[in-house]
Amino acid sequence: MPAAQCEIVNAINPAALGQWLYYCYNAVFLFHPFNETRNVSEMMTFHAEERRDAMLTYVIDFYARDLQKHKSGVSIDDAWLDKPGYYALGRPDPDNHNHPKERQLDFFGGLHWRFEEHIPTNRRKIDRISLFRAKKDLELRPDDTFNDEEYNTYACPWHHNTTAAVVSFRTAKALKRNPGSSFDIHNFKWHNSVKFEWHSRQLMDLGLMEPGQWF
8 A cells, every 4th residue: 555655646746846735645634723724725835935845744643532433433523532641763874774764754553553553664654744745756655754854854954834634533443343453452442542633723722733833
């Protein structure tokens, strides 16, 4: 699937030079700061004014509270997520083993972290550059980074930038569908779970996305 995703994004990119693009899987929801009153176009206009051509997004795992009632792990009406348990590590630089890549981090958390033994190592990160401006020779790589390193940064050199969140039931659904993990997982809910209010404010309060300088 990651290879197919790259092929699709990289095929579309040359035909949309200069345009902002958003890539995702089915059945995910894009949230951004103040999305109840501001749209994506307004956000990307502001982001471009800050001389940014890509926006970091975090994939936030959602899950149903009651797996007896919702055996697939999916429930729009009773969606839960983790409050804490998110962390970041410096992204290794193969050209400089003494220092990680500048303004780049690998982010982890959610079900990807709590049930990592059931998730391949190369799919445990929750950071994506889901929103980006198409340009010549730009390529998405299988690890959800681009061949232009500036696109992979979480902020510009002078201050933090706006980030967004891609909320998804995909991991919950996969963990319950896969025979190798389904019988080991009886409940996704734990003491650090909170019901989602379907409001951008909650994600900002939890630190799962930030407005940056976009007030």
